[in-house]
Amino acid sequence: MSGNATATKIDLHCHTTMSDGELTPAELVLRASVMQVDVLAITDHDSVAGWPAACAAQARVAPRMKLIPGVEISTRWQGFEIHILGWNFDPEHPELTALLARQQACRKERAEAIREKLIKQGIASNDLPVVAGDSAAVLTRLHFAEALERHGYVSDVQQAFDRYLGKGQCAYVAPNWCSIEEAVTAIRAASGSSSIAHPLAYDLSNKWLRKLVIEFKENGGDALEVSMSQQGPAQRQWLTELATDYELLGSVGSDFHKPSRFRELGRNLNLPESVQPVWYDWANMQ
Numbered sequence: 001m002s003g004n005a006t007a008t009k010i011d012l013h014c015h016t017t018m019s020d021g022e023l024t025p026a027e028l029v030l031r032a033s034v035m036q037v038d039v040l041a042i043t044d045h046d047s048v049a050g051w052p053a054a055c056a057a058q059a060r061v062a063p064r065m066k067l068i069p070g071v072e073i074s075t076r077w078q079g080f081e082i083h084i085l086g087w088n089f090d091p092e093h094p095e096l097t098a099l100l101a102r103q104q105a106c107r108k109e110r111a112e113a114i115r116e117k118l119i120k121q122g123i124a125s126n127d128l129p130v131v132a133g134d135s136a137a138v139l140t141r142l143h144f145a146e147a148l149e150r151h152g153y154v155s156d157v158q159q160a161f162d163r164y165l166g167k168g169q170c171a172y173v174a175p176n177w178c179s180i181e182e183a184v185t186a187i188r189a190a191s192g193s194s195s196i197a198h199p200l201a202y203d204l205s206n207k208w209l210r211k212l213v214i215e216f217k218e219n220g221g222d223a224l225e226v227s228m229s230q231q232g233p234a235q236r237q238w239l240t241e242l243a244t245d246y247e248l249l250g251s252v253g254s255d256f257h258k259p260s261r262f263r264e265l266g267r268n269l270n271l272p273e274s275v276q277p278v279w280y281d282w283a284n285m286q
Helices: 025-034 051-061 094-120 141-150 157-165 180-189 206-218 233-245
Strands: 039-042 066-077 080-087 193-196 223-228 249-253
Touching: 025 039, 025 051, 039 051, 051 066, 066 094, 066 180, 080 180, 080 206, 080 249, 094 141, 094 180, 141 157, 180 193, 180 206, 193 206, 193 249, 206 233, 223 233, 233 249
Parallel strands: 039 066, 193 223, 223 249
Antiparallel strands: 066 080, 080 193
């Protein structure tokens, strides 16, 4: 499997209940098997807590599927929150686990601050997620947005971000994430590969996106997420050009969070032939 993802169905970006996904690691592995995904990486936000359960499920229900260790690390860059994907690393490497522990501590502090701000806005405390200190799952803004929608404070998740949780709104709390360099260095220390996740999701101009890509590569980054499920041909072509221009490898991922007709595991993830896959030299993909 050293070539592109045309013959083999590969999905290197999805989430479980260990971050902001709706399916448990076992349920996600089962769904990936049903969708005939051949290679899967679960990339929860700042967490590898779902890895043991995913491995157990893979051995039980999908023995032919290859399961790759993965993570999605939130970073700060020039006032933007940029997500860095990591794969094929040692999930127990001390440098990586230490970074993820710091990230999760930041997430819990941020979640507590968001919760307090929402309560000050008149949201009932019982209607909001509880920040559990001993929980392995990470709490994200999406959890708060879904709670606001569920209890009728907003009509949908987007309105929750527009009214409360988005940057500049009354319940927004600036995150204290690690730098891109710290994320890439920790992934590399654990013998993994890294990629910028969903490069077009950050509202960056083309000039600033190129600036991001250059700095990512200078810090040892490996790849660009070129192929995503919800993506037009022009977007894929633009990301293909970026990967080619800066000699980066390419990755593919659905960014699956829950079953829906808009985004599905393994769907529409063919990597252009002109881009070398990030997995081209992974021993477990040969």
